[in-house]
Amino acid sequence: MTSSDDSSKTKTSDKKSDNSLAKRFIGLEKSIWIEFGALAIAHKAINVGQGFIDYAPPPYFIDLYKETLDDPNILLHQYTRGFGHRRLVDAISNVYSPYFNRKIDPLNEILVTDGAYPSIFNCIHGFMNPGDEAILIEPFYDCYEPMVRSAGGIPRCITLKQKPESTKADISSSSDWTLDKNELESMFNSRTRLIIVNTPNNPTGKVFTREELEHIANLCQKHDVICISDEVYEWIVYDKNKKHIRMATLPNMWERTLTIGSAGKTFSATGLKLGWTIGSQHLMHPCQVVHQNCVYTCPTISQEVIARCFEYELKRLNSPECYFNSISTEFLEKRDKLVQALKECGMKPVVPDGGYFIIADYSQFAGDKFQSDADDMKDFKFVRYLIKEKQLATIPVTGFYTADHRHLAENYIRFCFAKKDETLDKAIEILRKLKTN
Numbered sequence: 001m002t003s004s005d006d007s008s009k010t011k012t013s014d015k016k017s018d019n020s021l022a023k024r025f026i027g028l029e030k031s032i033w034i035e036f037g038a039l040a041i042a043h044k045a046i047n048v049g050q051g052f053i054d055y056a057p058p059p060y061f062i063d064l065y066k067e068t069l070d071d072p073n074i075l076l077h078q079y080t081r082g083f084g085h086r087r088l089v090d091a092i093s094n095v096y097s098p099y100f101n102r103k104i105d106p107l108n109e110i111l112v113t114d115g116a117y118p119s120i121f122n123c124i125h126g127f128m129n130p131g132d133e134a135i136l137i138e139p140f141y142d143c144y145e146p147m148v149r150s151a152g153g154i155p156r157c158i159t160l161k162q163k164p165e166s167t168k169a170d171i172s173s174s175s176d177w178t179l180d181k182n183e184l185e186s187m188f189n190s191r192t193r194l195i196i197v198n199t200p201n202n203p204t205g206k207v208f209t210r211e212e213l214e215h216i217a218n219l220c221q222k223h224d225v226i227c228i229s230d231e232v233y234e235w236i237v238y239d240k241n242k243k244h245i246r247m248a249t250l251p252n253m254w255e256r257t258l259t260i261g262s263a264g265k266t267f268s269a270t271g272l273k274l275g276w277t278i279g280s281q282h283l284m285h286p287c288q289v290v291h292q293n294c295v296y297t298c299p300t301i302s303q304e305v306i307a308r309c310f311e312y313e314l315k316r317l318n319s320p321e322c323y324f325n326s327i328s329t330e331f332l333e334k335r336d337k338l339v340q341a342l343k344e345c346g347m348k349p350v351v352p353d354g355g356y357f358i359i360a361d362y363s364q365f366a367g368d369k370f371q372s373d374a375d376d377m378k379d380f381k382f383v384r385y386l387i388k389e390k391q392l393a394t395i396p397v398t399g400f401y402t403a404d405h406r407h408l409a410e411n412y413i414r415f416c417f418a419k420k421d422e423t424l425d426k427a428i429e430i431l432r433k434l435k436t437n
Ligand code: PMP
Pocket: 051, 114, 115, 116, 117, 118, 141, 198, 201, 202, 230, 232, 261, 262, 263, 264, 265, 270, 273, 274, 275
């Protein structure tokens, strides 16, 4: 072997040992779920932060899981149809068609994925080219920004504005967080490819009104923009006067809306990690291409279980027993219990109209102990302190904002109340003790 052969060998192996992150992911390394999930476990904290239920899903869910595992059809243990198991897409079509006022084509208008995360990813990566803009409404579910950036897109952010009088109140409402219509209009331009709307919203609990959604819809039509409508909390709305409105059902919006759903949220079993996108065939194609080149097909057994769950609910859709109708009643008491306790502790909760999160202004509760600096926001510091020193896990709300707007939310932390009463009671006890110390 010559010395030149040796050097070329060294060069190649040098290149292979370059394990640095691909450029399109640089700057996207941090995740509140990774950091605070691990911290909560390490400190054995009472977890009222992350959005998962810590008690059993509806009883039929477990029964249908067992029934599916006992099914003699051995093909349930093999790959299934790439864009969604046949029985599941049929069930989704049967359940959702009446809510979308149209017959949803199970084979061409539904794409099943490994949760709402990849559904959103497929939509963003399926449509965005480098330099395209995506309008995000802050606070937004945190994965939207990195997904837009990794596609080479540019996030253009507009913040929900809290009505000034409500910031002073001891208790305010998520409906006090509104969009400035003119500002929103000014965000649209010839580079705008899509807008992401999340209703009911995570983290505020805001349920967008028909009027707000119509304004967004009109702008989408005027500027030929696609709407990704993240509706994973679609069944969790507390005030019957604030119905969940589906963007795709507004006039002329079926043609330009991709609606995202999550089995984890729908059946209170987040570990399932199954989700779907519903939209017209021409919009679905780019999403399918991303999916087939990344995931290809989702677990058959989980899809079969969810198909059976939907079939079960389909028979009682209009009855109060239907889980989609009873789930809000189940969470309402928990919401009110936590709101009351937060208020008594000196926090200012924003009462959510939907979803299962409460954001609360903790500034009076924590005093001057924590301050934002160049390295860190004060809500991050406060949340780390609560986990490490008090074994209580919550989520910092600045994690739902882009760097430029983070300061607007530094006084808020987010609580999840989809927890058993015992968990909520323990969390409340920790807060009460902390207050009196
Ligand atoms: N969108 C929102 C608004 C969420 O809160 C979540 C978390 N459940 C997701 C998407 C992701 O859902 P999944 O667990 O189905 O991926």
